[in-house]
Amino acid sequence: MSAIIDRPRFGCPLGGALGMIRALPRTVPIVHASTGCAYNIYVGMNSGAGYLGGGYCGATSTPSSNVVEKEIVFGGEERLREQIATTLEVMDGDLYVVLSGCMVEMIGDDAQSVTDNFKNAPNPVIYVSTPGFKGNSAYGYDVVLEALAKEYVSPRKRKKADKVNVFGLIPGGDVFYKGNLREIKRLLNLIGLEANTLIGEGETLADVKNSGDAALNVVLSDVYAPLAAAAYENIHNIPSLRTPLPIGYLQTERFLRLIGGHLGIEKEIIDKALKSEQNVYFDYFERISDSYNDIDFQRYGLVVADANYAPAITEFIADELGWLPHLTVVTDELTERQQELLNKRFNNYASGVKTHIRYDSNTASVRRHLSGSWERNCNHRYYDSFSPAVVFGSVFERELAEELQAPLLTVSFPITNRVVFNRGYAGTSGGLAFAEDTFGLLVAGR
Amino acid sequence: MIIENAAPAREERLKAGIAFCGTCAQLQNRLGQKDNGCLYAVNRSFSQAHGCQFTLSLGILNTLRNAVVIMHGPVGCGFCSTANIGTNKNFKKLRDPSAGGIIWLSTNLDESDVIEGGEKKLRAAVLYADREFRPEAIVVASSCVPALIGDDVDSILENLERETAAELVPVNCEGFKTKLMATAYDAVYNGVLKKLTKYRERNVYLTESELSGKLWEYERERTVNVFNVGSMSRADELEIKRLLSALELKVNFLPCFSRPDDFRAALDAALNISVCGTHDDYYLKYIHKEFNIPYVIDTMPIGKKATARWLLKIAEHFGQVERARLLIQKEEAELEQALESYREILKGKRVYVSGGEVRIFVTAEVLTDLGMEIAGFKGHHIDEFVRPVMEGLPDIDDIYINIASQHPFEQVNIVKRLNPDLLVIHTGSGNITAKHGLPVLPLFGPGYNYMGYSGVFEIARRLRRIITNNQFNRNMQKYRPAPYRSEWYAKEPSAYIKDTGTK
Numbered sequence: 009m010s011a012i013i014d015r016p017r018f019g020c021p022l023g024g025a026l027g028m029i030r031a032l033p034r035t036v037p038i039v040h041a042s043t044g045c046a047y048n049i050y051v052g053m054n055s056g057a058g059y060l061g062g063g064y065c066g067a068t069s070t071p072s073s074n075v076v077e078k079e080i081v082f083g084g085e086e087r088l089r090e091q092i093a094t095t096l097e098v099m100d101g102d103l104y105v106v107l108s109g110c111m112v113e114m115i116g117d118d119a120q121s122v123t124d125n126f127k128n129a130p131n132p133v134i135y136v137s138t139p140g141f142k143g144n145s146a147y148g149y150d151v152v153l154e155a156l157a158k159e160y161v162s163p164r165k166r167k168k169a170d171k172v173n174v175f176g177l178i179p180g181g182d183v184f185y186k187g188n189l190r191e192i193k194r195l196l197n198l199i200g201l202e203a204n205t206l207i208g209e210g211e212t213l214a215d216v217k218n219s220g221d222a223a224l225n226v227v228l229s230d231v232y233a234p235l236a237a238a239a240y241e242n243i244h245n246i247p248s249l250r251t252p253l254p255i256g257y258l259q260t261e262r263f264l265r266l267i268g269g270h271l272g273i274e275k276e277i278i279d280k281a282l283k284s285e286q287n288v289y290f291d292y293f294e295r296i297s298d299s300y301n302d303i304d305f306q307r308y309g310l311v312v313a314d315a316n317y318a319p320a321i322t323e324f325i326a327d328e329l330g331w332l333p334h335l336t337v338v339t340d341e342l343t344e345r346q347q348e349l350l351n352k353r354f355n356n357y358a359s360g361v362k363t364h365i366r367y368d369s370n371t372a373s374v375r376r377h378l379s380g381s382w383e384r385n386c387n388h389r390y391y392d393s394f395s396p397a398v399v400f401g402s403v404f405e406r407e408l409a410e411e412l413q414a415p416l417l418t419v420s421f422p423i424t425n426r427v428v429f430n431r432g433y434a435g436t437s438g439g440l441a442f443a444e445d446t447f448g449l450l451v452a453g454r
Numbered sequence: 455m456i457i458e459n460a461a462p463a464r465e466e467r468l469k470a471g472i473a474f475c476g477t478c479a480q481l482q483n484r485l486g487q488k489d490n491g492c493l494y495a496v497n498r499s500f501s502q503a504h505g506c507q508f509t510l511s512l513g514i515l516n517t518l519r520n521a522v523v524i525m526h527g528p529v530g531c532g533f534c535s536t537a538n539i540g541t542n543k544n545f546k547k548l549r550d551p552s553a554g555g556i557i558w559l560s561t562n563l564d565e566s567d568v569i570e571g572g573e574k575k576l577r578a579a580v581l582y583a584d585r586e587f588r589p590e591a592i593v594v595a596s597s598c599v600p601a602l603i604g605d606d607v608d609s610i611l612e613n614l615e616r617e618t619a620a621e622l623v624p625v626n627c628e629g630f631k632t633k634l635m636a637t638a639y640d641a642v643y644n645g646v647l648k649k650l651t652k653y654r655e656r657n658v659y660l661t662e663s664e665l666s667g668k669l670w671e672y673e674r675e676r677t678v679n680v681f682n683v684g685s686m687s688r689a690d691e692l693e694i695k696r697l698l699s700a701l702e703l704k705v706n707f708l709p710c711f712s713r714p715d716d717f718r719a720a721l722d723a724a725l726n727i728s729v730c731g732t733h734d735d736y737y738l739k740y741i742h743k744e745f746n747i748p749y750v751i752d753t754m755p756i757g758k759k760a761t762a763r764w765l766l767k768i769a770e771h772f773g774q775v776e777r778a779r780l781l782i783q784k785e786e787a788e789l790e791q792a793l794e795s796y797r798e799i800l801k802g803k804r805v806y807v808s809g810g811e812v813r814i815f816v817t818a819e820v821l822t823d824l825g826m827e828i829a830g831f832k833g834h835h836i837d838e839f840v841r842p843v844m845e846g847l848p849d850i851d852d853i854y855i856n857i858a859s860q861h862p863f864e865q866v867n868i869v870k871r872l873n874p875d876l877l878v879i880h881t882g883s884g885n886i887t888a889k890h891g892l893p894v895l896p897l898f899g900p901g902y903n904y905m906g907y908s909g910v911f912e913i914a915r916r917l918r919r920i921i922t923n924n925q926f927n928r929n930m931q932k933y934r935p936a937p938y939r940s941e942w943y944a945k946e947p948s949a950y951i952k953d954t955g956t957k
Contacts, residue, residue: 016533044504046503053533054537061885062886064937067884067886068502074501097500
């Protein structure tokens with residue numbers, strides 16, 4: 009059973025689903041739910057995801073059946089049929105996805121059969137069940153991708169040995185998903201792979217449709233997208249390789265060696281790619297080494313982020329910035345098994361440092377975990393304080409950061425204090441951006 | 455007077471409607487018929503997303519200082535609050551520099567709660583909120599799921615009252631109950647009435663003199679409550695305060711950005727004043743009956759005409775009409791001078807105005823006063839409160855009006871036909887509106903001044919700025935297509951309105 013949450017950092021399945029559809033070009037959602045659902049999600053996602061906007065067909069353009077009491081009593085299937093038919097008339101899309109909310113699921117509308125009536129429509133209409141009570145936005149993202157794999161992706165017997173699909177970043181939930189995917193694609197290209205990130209820059213629905221001939225699915229997450237990965241495996245016979253989201257050079261090296269090793273890419277090719285990345289990367293890092301050492305830019309770190317970012321950032325600040333991560337709070341709702349899986353990601357740092365790991369979705373808990381793991385000041389004359397520090401989290405951490413007199417870099421949803429376009433933190437380019445933003449905070453007052 | 459368990463839907467209580475296409479004269483004709491010409495029964499066969507009474511309730515609840523809001527529902531309900539994290543804190547600080555940010559909890563109802571009921575989690579959330587944050591009030595906003603599974607939130611809270619330091623306020627605002635999101639105002643006030651609207655004990659000292667009692671009485675007789683709206687800015691409030699202070703009135707602002715206890719303090723007042731008929735009638739009528747405080751619900755103090763009308767109504771109550779007339783005269787003369795240089799550039803520009811039913815008409819008065827022409831209207835819903843403001847506008851009979859809660863698909867069709875020079879719009883459809891390629895002034899904004907005399911000047915000033923460079927939206931129009939089929943633009947804008955009522 010799920011627990012109550014103090015200021016959740018994610019939405020419901022419908023939210024995750026709408027975020028995914030927002031990311032798919034020329035795809036029109038048809039929401040079968042109460043009036044406010046889609047709008048509520050848009051408002052939260054627009055601001056929380058660094059001003060993502062409604063895109064092509066989001067915000068108040070989202071077709072929605074807006075069911076009210078009458079449909080709740082008499083059933084909403086007729087209303088849905090009408091809404092799908094009119095949406096096909098009014099809205100210009102290449103793919104239409106019917107999504108269901110809590111109410112219509114509770115009253116037992118058979119949205120699947122209503123959708124099936126539109127099998128002969130000029131463009132495909134598919135249905136995905138996304139009631140809010142069934143989980144959170146990570147599930148919603150997953151279940152849409154699963155449905156695409158099942159109903160939209162063309163089956164291909166022959167696989168391209170050098171082609172991989174990449175997923176596992178939740179659009180909107182990962183505020184930097186688009187910049188991250190661009191970088192992952194670039195890195196995989198460096199070792200001779202064709203990378204299809206499905207929802208990346210310049211990619212279209214055709215890329216989703218043609219994702220059935222990849223040799224491997226690279227899932228950039230220890231926990232997200234299990235259903236989608238399974239659907240690709242079972243239906244399209246494409247195995248998955250799970251890897252953490254890599255941030256910075258060291259994690260990128262591990263990432264490329266893992267993928268390359270798995271696909272049997274020659275070591276020389278990978279070495280060559282890494283060598284070139286290394287040169288570019290550390291050339292920039294070298295810039296800050298003057299001030300890092302002249303001024304002492306080492307900090308304690310407090311990381312509050314989701315299951316993708318928390319391990320990656322903690323390792324990055326420990327092993328690349330040379331900082332001391334003290335506490336990492338992972339904010340997703342995770343099973344014990346998933347937690348154990350993630351725990352392993354915090355081991356074997358090159359620096360040898362260790363962080364306190366907590367799994368907690370409640371915002372007020374962060375302060376409690378900090379005061380529980382760092383000795384309090386009981387008016388000691390020689391108090392060893394949690395300072396100087398930098399907080400990596402969401403805007404929910406702003407007040408705590410102010411209290412700690414530590415700068416805050418917002419990296420995890422919700423991010424309402426930054427506008428995010430194509431910035432990414434993944435890979436080597438992302439590592440540079442991360443270091444740039446972080447050190448930028450330290451010189452902001454200069 | 456008995457307080458209902460939940461506020462009724464406005465389509466029932468006010469026979470309010472959300473769908474209409476026609477001229478202002480046709481609309482007025484319809485409103486003149488029995489039950490507003492059955493506009494409440496009109497629906498669409500194609501509809502788009504807009505807010506529900508839950509999301510709009512949060513528009514008020516999230517502003518309350520020293521309160522925690524519990525979203526009783528699945529984890530997504532109240533997700534929209536994310537947009538208020540920083541802004542509301544800053545707006546609260548304008549009222550109280552020590553104010554904290556907004557805090558909300560989700561009861562995160564899942565599949566098993568749908569079967570077993572949400573009581574256990576609601577109790578846990580209330581106790582957590584009370585222990586962790588020690589707020590003055592804990593507001594429970596109930597969404598669709600607990601309403602459908604039959605959680606008796608009022609009783610659950612009643613039983614918890616002895617265990618909490620905070621006042622527990624139920625707000626029953628499930629979205630599916632109404633197609634009129636404005637029902638939210640009633641839903642919030644319904645909760646406020648249940649728990650926060652009580653007489654406050656006045657501290658009377660043993661040695662209190664007759665004079666101090668009289669002074670208190672004197673002050674009470676000159677205190678007014680102005681019922682603000684979430685779309686108002688602090689600058690709007692200060693302008694209203696300035697004008698009412700000129701009539702020697704002391705002003706409280708409720709409900710937005712107030713503390714829970716302010717609702718008690720507000721019962722020591724001589725008059726309740728609404729700034730927008732759409733918002734407050736449910737509450738003010740109740741307070742009138744139960745606590746004998748008269749109210750003014752008339753127009754919205756935006757633009758010279760409406761501001762004067764609004765001020766005079768208030769002045770009338772206090773026997774200050776002459777004084778108000780002088781004030782208005784002086785204010786208008788000064789404003790006239792200030793506007794002079796703006797009229798030239800704004801003159802003759804055709805403008806399409808969309809948003810709340812009252813606000814669009816009072817704003818239209820500002821625009822026409824500046825020499826602009828109204829190309830068309832869109833009102834988010836329609837009910838009786840529009841009458842006094844529509845009456846105030848001459849020559850609107852033939853102007854096209856669309857009643858639509860958002861629904862940008864109708865807007866794109868209509869705007870294309872009307873071909874205005876600029877748009878004044880309600881928040882929420884910005885990305886589609888941008889694709890008209892026209893300059894856009896938001897109809898309201900909690901960071902800007904629109905009300906009173908200074909508001910007219912601010913609108914003029916901003917209009918000039920906005921029409922001076924429209925390159926951003928032009929690029930959007932050029933490079934980013936709207937999602938509507940070309941066939942749609944050839945159809946009548948009313949094509950998807952199912953109007954079974956009288957014409």
